[in-house]
Amino acid sequence: MIQERLRQKAKELLESKAVDLIVGFGEGSLPLRATPIFIRNPQEVNRLIWNSFCGHNLSTYLHKLKSLKVGLVVKGCDSRSAVALLLEKRFKADQLFLIGVPCQRMVDRRRVKRAVQGEILRVSAQGDELIVEGEDFKTTLNRKDFLYPSCQVCVHRMPLRADVLLGKPVEEFSLLETHPEIEEFLGKTPEERWDYFERETGRCIRCYACREACPMCYCTECFVDSSNPQWMEKGLSPSDLEFYHIVRAYHQTGRCSGCGACERACPMEIRLTYLTQKLNEDVKELFGFETGVVGDAFAPLSTYDMGDKQEFIK
Amino acid sequence: MKLRLDKKDFHSFLRGLMVHYELFAPVQLGEGVSVYKKIGDPSEVALLPSNPQKPAKEVFFPQSETMFRYGKVGVQTEVTSTEKVERKRILLGPRPCDLKAVSLLDSVFAGKDYRDVYYVNKRNATTVIGMACDQPLSTCFCSSMDGGPFFREGSDLFLIDLGEAYLVEVLTEKGKAIETNEFLKEADTNDLELAREIEQKATKKAETSLSLEGIEGRLDRMVESPFWDQVGEKCIGCRICTYLCPTCHCFDIVDEDLNGKGERVRHWDSCLSSLYSQETSGHNPRPTNRERTRQRLMHKFNYFPKNVGRIACVGCGRCVLYCPADSDIRETIKEIQKFKCQSSNAK
Amino acid sequence: MVNGIEIGWEPKILAFLCNWCSYAGADLAGTSRIQYPPNIRVIRVPCSGRINPLFILKALQGGIDGVLVSGCHPGDCHYLSGNYVGRRKSATLKRFLEYLGLEEGRVQFSWVSAAEGGKFSQVVQEVIQDIKKLGPEKRFVKK
């Protein structure tokens, strides 16, 4: 079982002092949740878990652990973020020990919540089934129907780079020709698209959880906080909220692994991955680049090709 | 005084109120996402079984609020304050936890030293129709915070959902202004009996055993504890727990300007933001999550009690529900409470 | 009102011109007395690669109806590769803004060399035409 091997590996790493700490997933205090945990003591490795709710992209913590050797539990998307961060020289490769876990794709707690009436008190996953219980109900749900939007379109479930890989490799999904949500969205008129964007971002409370949850958002001063120059106001006017979300997403161009951490973090349930997925798709189409897939490739916006498309330029 | 309001009359009742009052109530912005907003039509009101994401404090202390407008008149600047509240207001639907939080905010904004006119004016103009919490969640811990799902403090009128109707309890003089409304009938004994049952059931369901005894003193001794490294380590530094907290009240003041004409605005701010306490020189007295998470907890469970004599947490559970790192303040409190034993043993 | 656009309305257009080519091209248009409408406001930048997407968004938010970014032709960049890097940013930004629902044509790009006074005038006229068809920028402007 993956969880067992994970604990064993973590113990080995800590005991041999190959790493200073393990950043992994622990049992959350609420059903349908896991929580990031930081383990330094080999005796505590049994707190590590692996299940359908390990959605966090833990590489977002790496910035704060710069002086340490970190053993990081990664899924496919997380490993890509870690590679992208290495590419941006956020830390040295030998500081990082990636414990790769093939990902069965994670369950979206909000989808599950919507499927039942009443508060969910207990959840267990058995194979493809989720058994959900509340005070006066018990239902069985098909796991596949309740995945995160980002997981539904995930093509790299296997960590692309790992120092150790736990569990049997899972089948990789074939590359999707198109992204169904993006297709659908592009079918709308520009006006309808803008209205949707405005409605979604209109709920924003500027908690910046999307930014903080994202491993790639590590600027010491975010454009939104800059006071000189001051790019935007800090209030809730629709234009300012749109401004923030356009630039937050656009700054991920060629850097986003599509993990969906931004969207999961949002307390107002704003759809965000339809923005970054589009950027990922464009970057792939225009420059043949996928974040964190080839470790030593230049980030697409920091380089160029003489033959880049330019039909849009007069 | 206990009255009955049939649900079929609810919209008419609200429409009647809206002749004299501006109405603020929960509005749904998306499936499962709601906030308190000014109501244009009663059909917008969404009294959901659980708390809106953003707390009711927003009605008195908006996330983003213009304090005054300014413009140049010759060499002088003319300033027009927006402190005045033109119409009387009704706040409909806040649960006891949010209202208890408002009473805590009163001690900040309407306290003894400086009175915050923007808050106080709104507060004075508002009649509160509170809502009994008949379906407390497992994340609620109001009963451990000297509150409860049927805690009536802060409500002028108090609604209890009876299924087909609401039982309306008139609790204050301010609330009495509404009791003459044509849609309010006298409640009968069945209504009262039913309400009592609902109250008992909810109160039982909301029972929690989180102990806060002695937390202030314990925290006094924990300021330099490595415990805060542990708390801060998991925090990703977003502002959810502070923005969604019904008692958090930090703010920033900025000017929004266009060609010499503009507004001074205050926005909610958060002690968890790295820039919050950073000085212009670049020096930051709270440089890491350790100091920032400590500030948040100390403020709620130590500093606030020192100043006001009450804990600045009402147990609404929002920070538990919405933390993107799934940090649970109840767990943190338990660990703080355990800390006492360790340190006293050591001594 | 025609097609929802007020009669007599004139678009405000902001042009970011690279110092070495397009700005000189605009200068040449001027000294050669080639005419183009006065809807355009010019900001000189060292290179088209200097354009931060924030510049474009800030302009649109502040009430500009259309933005033109113009730099040296490929191979002509004073800094050798600035316009190539800029080209990638432009391509992704343009696609992204249109995907979000900003009208196609609000943000445009061109290569204009120091010798192309005529082309500069033509590009400006085309951009103005396009923006006139679109009408005032109402989606993103701060009200």
Place this chain on the structure above:
Amino acid sequence: MNNPYLSIPMMVKKAYTETTDRMLRTLELIFQKEEDKKAFGFIPGQFCELSLFGKGEAPLGIASSPTENGSLKFTINRAGRVTTALHHIEEGEEIGVRGPLGNGYPINLFKGHNLLVVGGGFAFTTLRSLIAYLLEPQNRSGVKEVTLIYGARMPGLLLYKKELQEWSERDDMKVVVTVDVGDQNWKGKVGLVPNVLEETAPSSEDTYAVVCGPPVMIRFTLPKLKALQFPDERIYTSLERRMKCGIGKCGRCNIGHLYVCKDGPVFSLEQLNKLPREG
């Protein structure tokens, strides 16, 4: 109800650069309305929020003494948006002033005792207010001996040079001015403030010490005061924190249960020792 967020209009009567690095500029402001002038009473050590519409507010210690009637003086270090704008404001322009805010120096406590004032850099502003106040003939007898030790990095960075000269010529106070690094024209003392303090060794007997300066100076000065046997409850300092509202609501200057803007900025070392150490 009085709105504590509104400022009173004042006019810039005089504006001049203080130091050779041009980072410090003094503004002298006069009241525009007679009623504002009457209502504005303050004690040295208090501060105001200076307001420039369109830029925002900046908290600044009052550098003038309450005895200098009718005008207020502020010395501004150019650092951020607002202070930069304050460096560009011209004589005759209007400015908003909100205050006085904070507690100020405990002047009543100082009465009948000796006073040692230790200042460094541009934190000297409110100390100047304090000294100017105490040197007024009607106040001078309130305290016994007054000793001032003041230092800056370079001679050109010393504030209020003319006054320093005047004070040093007085026989009812002792003035020691020092610089970290001198130049060819500098004839005074060269040395860091804490070292000069040690050297000067003022008696702690019946003496209160007021220390204001950059954090690093304070850090090294406090041990020297202790060595001179100043007790914590007789050492006072004025804290710097990021502030916005100035009235203890917005939260950012919170240390422990106190707010620097409302409960401070002046604290005794004894008080500070009881607060969480946030540097």
